[in-house]
Amino acid sequence: xxxxxxxxxxxxxxxxxxxxxxxxxxxxxxxxxxxxxxxxxxxxxxxxxxxxxxxxxxxxxxxxxxxxxxxxxxxxxxxxxxxxxxxxxxxxxxxxxxxxx
Ligand SMILES: [Zn+2]
Numbered sequence: 001x002x003x004x005x006x007x008x009x010x011x012x013x014x015x016x017x018x019x020x021x022x023x024x025x026x027x028x029x030x031x032x033x034x035x036x037x038x039x040x041x042x043x044x045x046x047x048x049x050x051x052x053x054x055x056x057x058x059x060x061x062x063x064x065x066x067x068x069x070x071x072x073x074x075x076x077x078x079x080x081x082x083x084x085x086x087x088x089x090x091x092x093x094x095x096x097x098x099x100x101x
Contacts, residue, residue, distance in 0.1 A: 011072035018076055022083075025070050029080040032066050033087030041092070041101040052092040055085045063088075 008014040013021060041048055053059035060081075067080040095101055 011074075013073045013076060018073065018079075021071065021073070021076050022079055025076070025080055026083050028070060029067050029083040030087035033084035033089075034091045036066060036084075037088040037091035037095060038101040041095045048092075048096050051096075052089045055081070 005017050005020060006014060008017055037052065055063060063081055063085055064077075067077060067084050070080055071077050
């Protein structure tokens, strides 16, 4: 769990701590998104006919569950969610283009 480096509350990080935490945790979120896309492609290869789902409804819930453990801060959570999703979309597009999962 990330603490505010300057002593700010970890569920209400200041801008500096938010940026630094994103440097630490952004890669974790991205690698989870990458791995998630791979795992979906292995389990449900038929889904590769479609684009990665938009970040809403059930897909948003599943995505949120994959980064919820990383932070108590709402702004950081939103950024990590975006990072996870962007990595999943990027990987999904590679898989749709024919790369092996
Ligand atoms: Zn701070």
